[in-house]
Amino acid sequence: MEVISCRLTTTSTKRRLVLIPYLVPVLVIFGFSATAEESRADNDPDVPYVRIECSLKQKASEPGEAQTFAAREHFKEDITPTAEVRSSWLGATFMRRFAVKFETAVNRCLQTHVLKNPSNDNEIIGELGIPEESKLADIWDLLKLQANGESGVLQTNSAPNIFFVRDGKGDLGVVDVLWGGAGWEIGASPIENKRTWPPGTRVFSYGAD
Numbered sequence: 422m423e424v425i426s427c428r429l430t431t432t433s434t435k436r437r438l439v440l441i442p443y444l445v446p447v448l449v450i451f452g453f454s455a456t457a458e459e460s461r462a463d464n465d466p467d468v469p470y471v472r473i474e475c476s477l478k479q480k481a482s483e484p485g486e487a488q489t490f491a492a493r494e495h496f497k498e499d500i501t502p503t504a505e506v507r508s509s510w511l512g513a514t515f516m517r518r519f520a521v522k523f524e525t526a527v528n529r530c531l532q533t534h535v536l537k538n539p540s541n542d543n544e545i546i547g548e549l550g551i552p553e554e555s556k557l558a559d560i561w562d563l564l565k566l567q568a569n570g571e572s573g574v575l576q577t578n579s580a581p582n583i584f585f586v587r588d589g590k591g592d593l594g595v596v597d598v599l600w601g602g603a604g605w606e607i608g609a610s611p612i613e614n615k616r617t618w619p620p621g622t623r624v625f626s627y628g629a630d
Contacts, residue, residue: 488526490558496520500604506564509604518588519596519609524556531559533574534624541615542595546585551626554593555584559625560607563598570600580621 496515500507511520534549545551567573575582577600584596592611599606610616 490524490526490556490561492522492524492557492561493520495561496557496607504568504604506561506568507570507604508564508607509601510606510608512606512608514611515596515607515609518590518592518594519557519586521589522557524558526558527556529553529627531555531625532628534626536618536620536622536624538620539617540622541617542585542612543615545618545624546612549624549626551585553627554587555596555625555627557586557596560584560586560596560598563625564605567600570602570605576600576621576623578621580623581618582623582625583618584625 495505496508496511498508498511499505500509536545540548563573563575567575567577570577575598579599582598584598585593586596586609588594588609594609594611595616596607596609599608
């Protein structure tokens with residue numbers, strides 16, 4: 422088991438990003454399931470062991486059939502009882518830069534980390550060595566599991582859940598997902614803004630193959 426310790430060069434304060442021991446198998450478009458378990462190191466009660474497992478099973482489809490995710494068809498403000506995902510707010514930047522995307526399905530596992538100290542986007546990317554950006558389809562599949570704010574992999578305690586995603590032009594940005602009580606609130610910001618995320622923020626990324 423591995424424990425990740427962060428030593429960010431921009432400050433003399435020691436920081437840590439802790440890999441939360443959630444097992445998050447993600448099958449974009451085709452289906453989704455997630456389980457969780459907790460385990461802590463004996464010599465450091467605040468740092469869990471790192472454990473990542475994936476179990477993917479793709480639904481049957483015609484050979485060569487491409488599965489496409491059209492973001493605008495899914496991400497909509499809707500807090501009615503019949504909403505597929507209860508969404509109370511979608512930010513203007515998210516709608517303009519990200520909701521225009523069409524994505525091709527991929528079979529990858531997401532892993533989660535939690536910030537122990539305030540960190541900006543570049544510090545997080547540098548520390549975690551994120552090998553590939555997440556997809557909007559990943560976010561949507563997670564939201565469907567917690568459509569009405571139920572407990573699950575996404576935090577619902579007012580702490581942000583963030584994903585590094587490329588926008589419609591191919592530029593890397595951050596999509597943040599927050600449960601606001603009435604519904605999910607989804608915003609976005611460019612990396613160059615160097616927005617600082619508070620302790621407790623959950624970071625989602627693909628693990629290295």
